[in-house]
Amino acid sequence: MGGVKDFGMDVTSRNDTVMELEGDLEPQIAAPRAIPARPTMKDVAARAGVSLKTVSRVVNHEVGVSPELVTKVELAAAELDYRPDLTASNLRRSDRRTSTIGLMIEDVSNEFSSAVHAGVEDVARLHQVAVLSASVHEDPQRESDLVRALSSRRVDGLVLTPTAGDHAYLERERANGLPMVFVDRLPHGIDADCVLTDNAEGTRLAIEYLIALGHKHIAFIGGLSILDTATQRHESFIATMQRHQLPIDPEWVFRNVKGTDDAEKVASSFLSESKQPTAIFAAQNMITMGVVRALKLAELQHKIALVGFDDFALADLLDPPVAVVAQDPRRMGQLAAELLFERIRDGKISEELHTVPSRLVIRQSGEIRPA
Amino acid sequence: MGGVKDFGMDVTSRNDTVMELEGDLEPQIAAPRAIPARPTMKDVAARAGVSLKTVSRVVNHEVGVSPELVTKVELAAAELDYRPDLTASNLRRSDRRTSTIGLMIEDVSNEFSSAVHAGVEDVARLHQVAVLSASVHEDPQRESDLVRALSSRRVDGLVLTPTAGDHAYLERERANGLPMVFVDRLPHGIDADCVLTDNAEGTRLAIEYLIALGHKHIAFIGGLSILDTATQRHESFIATMQRHQLPIDPEWVFRNVKGTDDAEKVASSFLSESKQPTAIFAAQNMITMGVVRALKLAELQHKIALVGFDDFALADLLDPPVAVVAQDPRRMGQLAAELLFERIRDGKISEELHTVPSRLVIRQSGEIRPA
DNA sequence: ACATGCCTTGACAACGTTGTCAGGTCTTCC
DNA sequence: GGAAGACCTGACAACGTTGTCAAGGCATGT
Numbered sequence: 180m181g182g183v184k185d186f187g188m189d190v191t192s193r194n195d196t197v198m199e200l201e202g203d204l205e206p207q208i209a210a211p212r213a214i215p216a217r218p219t220m221k222d223v224a225a226r227a228g229v230s231l232k233t234v235s236r237v238v239n240h241e242v243g244v245s246p247e248l249v250t251k252v253e254l255a256a257a258e259l260d261y262r263p264d265l266t267a268s269n270l271r272r273s274d275r276r277t278s279t280i281g282l283m284i285e286d287v288s289n290e291f292s293s294a295v296h297a298g299v300e301d302v303a304r305l306h307q308v309a310v311l312s313a314s315v316h317e318d319p320q321r322e323s324d325l326v327r328a329l330s331s332r333r334v335d336g337l338v339l340t341p342t343a344g345d346h347a348y349l350e351r352e353r354a355n356g357l358p359m360v361f362v363d364r365l366p367h368g369i370d371a372d373c374v375l376t377d378n379a380e381g382t383r384l385a386i387e388y389l390i391a392l393g394h395k396h397i398a399f400i401g402g403l404s405i406l407d408t409a410t411q412r413h414e415s416f417i418a419t420m421q422r423h424q425l426p427i428d429p430e431w432v433f434r435n436v437k438g439t440d441d442a443e444k445v446a447s448s449f450l451s452e453s454k455q456p457t458a459i460f461a462a463q464n465m466i467t468m469g470v471v472r473a474l475k476l477a478e479l480q481h482k483i484a485l486v487g488f489d490d491f492a493l494a495d496l497l498d499p500p501v502a503v504v505a506q507d508p509r510r511m512g513q514l515a516a517e518l519l520f521e522r523i524r525d526g527k528i529s530e531e532l533h534t535v536p537s538r539l540v541i542r543q544s545g546e547i548r549p550a
Numbered sequence: 551m552g553g554v555k556d557f558g559m560d561v562t563s564r565n566d567t568v569m570e571l572e573g574d575l576e577p578q579i580a581a582p583r584a585i586p587a588r589p590t591m592k593d594v595a596a597r598a599g600v601s602l603k604t605v606s607r608v609v610n611h612e613v614g615v616s617p618e619l620v621t622k623v624e625l626a627a628a629e630l631d632y633r634p635d636l637t638a639s640n641l642r643r644s645d646r647r648t649s650t651i652g653l654m655i656e657d658v659s660n661e662f663s664s665a666v667h668a669g670v671e672d673v674a675r676l677h678q679v680a681v682l683s684a685s686v687h688e689d690p691q692r693e694s695d696l697v698r699a700l701s702s703r704r705v706d707g708l709v710l711t712p713t714a715g716d717h718a719y720l721e722r723e724r725a726n727g728l729p730m731v732f733v734d735r736l737p738h739g740i741d742a743d744c745v746l747t748d749n750a751e752g753t754r755l756a757i758e759y760l761i762a763l764g765h766k767h768i769a770f771i772g773g774l775s776i777l778d779t780a781t782q783r784h785e786s787f788i789a790t791m792q793r794h795q796l797p798i799d800p801e802w803v804f805r806n807v808k809g810t811d812d813a814e815k816v817a818s819s820f821l822s823e824s825k826q827p828t829a830i831f832a833a834q835n836m837i838t839m840g841v842v843r844a845l846k847l848a849e850l851q852h853k854i855a856l857v858g859f860d861d862f863a864l865a866d867l868l869d870p871p872v873a874v875v876a877q878d879p880r881r882m883g884q885l886a887a888e889l890l891f892e893r894i895r896d897g898k899i900s901e902e903l904h905t906v907p908s909r910l911v912i913r914q915s916g917e918i919r920p921a
Numbered sequence: 922a923c924a925t926g927c928c929t930t931g932a933c934a935a936c937g938t939t940g941t942c943a944g945g946t947c948t949t950c951c
Numbered sequence: 952g953g954a955a956g957a958c959c960t961g962a963c964a965a966c967g968t969t970g971t972c973a974a975g976g977c978a979t980g981t
Contacts, residue, residue, distance in 0.1 A: 216727075217726050217727050218726070260722045260723070260725075260726055262698065262701045262702050262726075263702055264641075264702065264704060265702045265703050265704070266637040266638075266640055266641055266648065266703065266704050267641050269637055270635075270637055270638050270641060277637065277703075278703075279682070279703065286668070287658070287664055287667045287668050287671060287683075288661075288664040288665050288667060288668035288880070289664075290659075290661075290863070293658055293659040293660075293664045294659050296658045296659060296664075296683075297657070297658050297659035297685070300658060300684065300685060307699075309682050309684065309699055309700070309703060310682065310683060310684070311650070311680050311681065311682050311683075312658075312667075312681060312682075312683045313671065313680065313681070314668070314671060327633065328678075328680055329680070330633045331633045331634055331635065331636045332636050332637065332648075332650065332680060333635060333636070333637050351631045352631070355588050355589070355631055355633070356587075356588050468864065468867070471867055472867065475867070491863070491864070492661070492862070492863060492864070493839065493862070493863070493864045493867075493868070496839070496842055496843065496846070496864075496868055497864070497867055497868065497869070498868070498869035509659070
């Protein structure tokens with residue numbers, strides 16, 4: 180809160196009597212000529228010679244206004260460059276909609292998140308709704324601050340990727356009229372609508388593909404296990420290997436790997452040993468990139484197979500091109516937004532779980548067979 | 551505008567007398583229990599046993615409220631999960647700030663645009679300001695629609711990448727109190743604050759580097775010449791070649807190339823000829839990727855030098871790693887936002903031109919010498 | 922004891938808009 | 952010709968909040 184109050188200089192409203200109190204002071208050179216008055220409905224009404232309410236009707240395309248008045252009002256509005264004030268409108272309207280939703284993602288400049296963003300925007304645009312977007316950066320404190328900020332701006336709903344923390348606090352927010360849909364990760368402490376990738380299935384696809392090629396020694400490098408997505412991929416890896424009665428070598432199973440550099444280090448460590456896996460499964464975007472680097476450094480990129488989870492730009496241009504389990508983040512965003520608009524429309528709270536399928540994209544790095 | 555009026559069912563305000571008119575109809579099963587009432591200041595005031603204004607003072611951290619009352623009010627607010635309504639606050643406040651700005655970029659899911667977005671967010675966050683973001687997709691109609699939409703939501707200012715069209719219409723918007731800063735491209739028909747990459751200088755750096763390596767026959771593949779950025783890069787290419795008295799072979803100069811596929815086609819066309827350039831300058835992101843593809847296809851990636859304009863993820867992992875002129879889109883976003891907040895703060899309109907330097911990132915593809 | 926001034930609190934209007942309702946004009950029908 | 956209805960228009964209140972101002976309590980100085 181604590182608004183913006185330092186700017187002061189409090190310009191009195193445009194056409195009221197001007198305060199004449201400080202006439203004794205020298206002329207205020209370059210006074211903060213702040214905030215030119217915007218034309219309001221009142222101004223349009225005056226210019227068109229009609230009442231306020233008639234302008235309102237014309238602006239909102241209500242039926243039952245005579246054509247002449249419509250023309251007059253539209254002309255006056257155009258001449259003044261009138262823009263209806265959605266904030267005032269929202270205040271008065273009975274549905275209290277702001278035609279704005281909030282989107283909280285990991286990082287707006289991240290390839291995955293911004294694809295989700297694009298998907299949400301696709302749908303929001305159809306509904307003529309604007310999107311307030313923000314990066315959470317995996318920070319629970321920032322997450323709850325953002326929820327407050329967006330709630331204060333009275334967004335009609337929220338699409339968000341939850342952090343690892345507890346989300347019981349959102350229950351009250353939702354009860355107070357803020358519909359929300361989670362995307363990419365399941366929240367803890369609240370039952371809510373959620374759109375997820377099928378992590379287990381995607382992982383199974385990748386691993387079984389490698390197994391079919393004859394691989395028996397597959398390394399697993401996964402992300403932060405506080406995140407469900409990472410855990411699901413790990414569990415599916417284990418389950419799939421077991422189902423095929425293959426040994427899981429603990430020295431080739433890494434969890435809690437964070438970011439490209441860490442992944443490169445981890446991969447390099449076991450690639451320099453004499454005993455090596457014949458294939459590597461990198462359970463996340465950044466990790467895949469790190470492994471690519473490590474393989475290249477060790478000049479093993481054509482000897483050891485690699486499949487990553489989540490596609491990325493240029494994966495097909497690398498040497499060798501990198502096989503991946505491709506998610507469909509844009510679709511996830513679209514689906515989440517569609518769900519949200521349903522919830523907003525009929526005001527009911529529900530707890531549907533939607534899964535967006537992932538598919539295996541076979542590229543050379545995956546086709547390498549064990550020696 | 552034509553707001554959202556189809557949802558109907560007009561729930562009367564929460565604690566007023568409930569309308570008893572249609573008691574004869576069957577019970578409305580699962581009636582759209584729309585919009586639960588949110589607590590307002592009035593509710594908080596009642597619960598804390600103080601006046602409305604006192605709650606306002608506490609919420610806004612104004613001085614001069616007795617500590618006991620502050621505690622009482624804060625307690626009541628917390629119990630009700632009260633969230634101040636920024637839209638109502640903005641309406642009444644004399645500064646009329648919404649603490650929200652608009653951002654219009656090419657595409658939220660584009661690597662360059664979303665880095666600009668991240669930069670804007672960095673600065674907005676410091677100011678506790680939310681960002682309404684939208685993709686323009688190089689569509690002038692969409693651009694002006696978005697400006698209207700954001701203006702109606704009374705954003706405090708606008709950061710935007712202009713399309714190729716005319717922008718005189720924004721003059722009136724700005725005169726009506728909407729500060730704006732352009733980023734990445736210079737607008738036409740309006741003098742305004744603008745943050746640009748130094749396209750000419752970046753291009754010069756790249757070309758002179760190639761020349762220094764001994765290249766004399768350099769191909770140029772550039773983007774849509776309706777965009778100034780593309781034109782500037784082209785002109786700088788020509789000027790630099792001429793300054794070094796090198797021939798410009800028209801059959802190796804391509805403009806108006808759009809997207810990866812188009813670039814690949816164009817590059818492939820001249821790579822299949824017997825006479826070839828010894829180096830290629832790709833004047834844009836997508837174009838560079840297309841050229842990489844074409845070179846790889848022709849197996850010339852280690853024979854012909856390549857430098858691209860604008861860096862991209864994994865450029866360093868390609869074979870060979872691709873040399874580029876790197877812009878700093880995040881810095882551009884930050885700078886634009888900083889400028890915008892200055893304009894918002896002191897309400898003055900100005901027309902500063904800011905240039906963010908680009909730098910040459912040398913990677914193997916640039917180090918290839920002519921045969 | 923009284924005037925003065927500071928400090929805290931609340932009543933009230935207003936921001937720009939829309940929902941409600943009443944009033945006016947014009948048809949239509951007996 | 953008059954009543955009834957359809958149609959169009961405007962006056963007014965209200966949405967949730969803050970700016971303004973006045974009133975009351977208390978301490979201080981004479």
